[in-house]
Amino acid sequence: MTSPIEIVNMSPEDYRNRKVALITGITGQDGSYLAELLIEKGYQVHGIIRRSSSFNTGRIEHLYKDAHENPKMRLHHGDLTDSTCLVHIISKVLPTEIYNLGAQSHVKVSFDMSEYTADVDAVGTLRLLDAIRTCGLAHLVRFYQASTSELYGKVAEIPQSETTPFYPRSPYGVAKMYAYWITINYREAYDMYACNGILFNHESPRRGRTFVTRKITCAVASIHLGKQECLYLGNLDAKRDWGHARDYVEGMWRMLQQETxxxxxxxxxxxxxxxxxxxxSFKATGKTIRWExxxxxxxxxxxxxxxxxxxxPAYYRPTEVELLLGQPAKANEKLGWKRKVTFDELVEEMVKADLVGVAAGDVFN
Incomplete structure (x- = not known):
């Protein structure tokens, strides 16, 4: 591992050529896909995980079982609410890229845990940016902030682009708006390479079961296998722009490879x-649903x-976001990024995975 003393004599190009990534939220859907992508690209990947009395690494178990078996992956205990541990981890790892995916990311839960959501999603981002500066890496590390389409909330225009005004409609969205602007502020104030990825809804078989898409596919699989009778949902008419998480983590990586x-x-x-x-989802199991x-x-x-x-009605949000539709033209043009998986393919993949998981009694995610 490179030492801080060696870093002093390195050029920015030599530093970046080390290809060392640090991911917060590595045990989540996006973190697991991103870790796979970066390892494939030759990175040494480090992840921050929270201490838990039960195993919470199911999504990355195939990547990390023992440090001796896969030296390309290292995990560190830490938390976005603990500045000291963030400084310690960054000073030890000396990453070339940091991907801040860690968050309390459930919109409905953010109404029940608003203070915690603000502490992790908003102030946690500030702590991470300050930790980079404290370690003297402000001009060496490239930083990715996971922003969200929930920033648009009560949308001002359709579709929403990088220039659309924000109007968040949840404590989660408000916390993420602070994180968005503090990332830009540090970029401008300290000349840091810091990017926001405003990602619209992205799903996969690794999506947590409390999120509506995975809740649906898991329930449909259970109903098909005779293990559940009915699926209960909130707003059926909410409109979203849904893509596959695997496509979106490639976009994250591309953002940190640009000149500016x-x-x-x-x-x-x-x-x-x-x-x-x-x-x-029901169609993927051969059933047709009619509404009354x-x-x-x-x-x-x-x-x-x-x-x-x-x-x-228990699943209704206190303030609903009725529709979200993204305009990815800038990413298409400047990053060369385009989604690969269609909506139909996404739903079919999720249902098939849950059919296997439910049948095996394995629905960890």
Whole structure:
């Protein structure tokens, strides 16, 4: 491992050629796909994980079982609420790239845990940026901040681009707005290479089961296998721009390979409702869903006349984001990035994976 003394005599080019990445949130959906991508590209990957009494590394288990077996992956215990540990880890690892994916990322939960969400998602980003400066790496490290389409909230225009005004509608969105602007502020104030990736919804079989897309595909698989009767959802008419997480982590990496730091929207440019996601998911198991009723009394009925979907107002958000549709033209042009997986392919992949997982009793994610 390179020592701080050796760093003093390195040029910025030599420093970057070491290809050492540090990922917060490495155990999550995006972190696991990003770790795979970076290892494939020859990086030494380090991840920050929170202490837990149970194993929480299921998504990266295939990458990391023992440091002796895969020296390309190292994990460090830490937390975005602990400045001291962040400084210690960064000074020890001396990363060339930092990807800040760690967050309390559930929008509905952010209303129940607003203070914690602000501490991790907003101030946590500030702590990480300050840790980079404290370690004397402000002009050497390239920093990626995971921003979100939830910044747009009550949208000012359709579609949303890098210049669309923000109007967040949740504590999560508000916390992420602080993180977005503090990243830009440090870029401008301290000449740091710091980027925001404004990513629209991106899913995969590794998505947590509390998120609506994975909740749907897991329930559809369980219903198909006779292990569940009905799926309960909130707003069926919410519209989102859904892509595959594997495509989006490539966009993150591309942002840090540019000559100058900038902010980019990653999106598919097409929009679908939660209702459509439900229909496509059931279709992947050979079932057709028809809808009857309205509002909270609306139900989804299968070919045999059995009610498989119901609305539960408990899942409504206090302030709803009705639609999100991204305009990825800037990323297409400057990064050469385009999504590869279509909406239909995404849904089918998730349902197939959950059919296997539910049948095996393995639904860890």
């Amino acid at each position: 730091a900038d902010d980019f929207v990653l999106a598919t440019g097409e929009m679908h409702t939660v209702r459509e996601f439900v229909e496509k 009723g309205s509002a909270e009394e609306e139900v989804g009925i299968d070919d045999e006349g059995v009610v498989r979907v119901r609305v539960d």
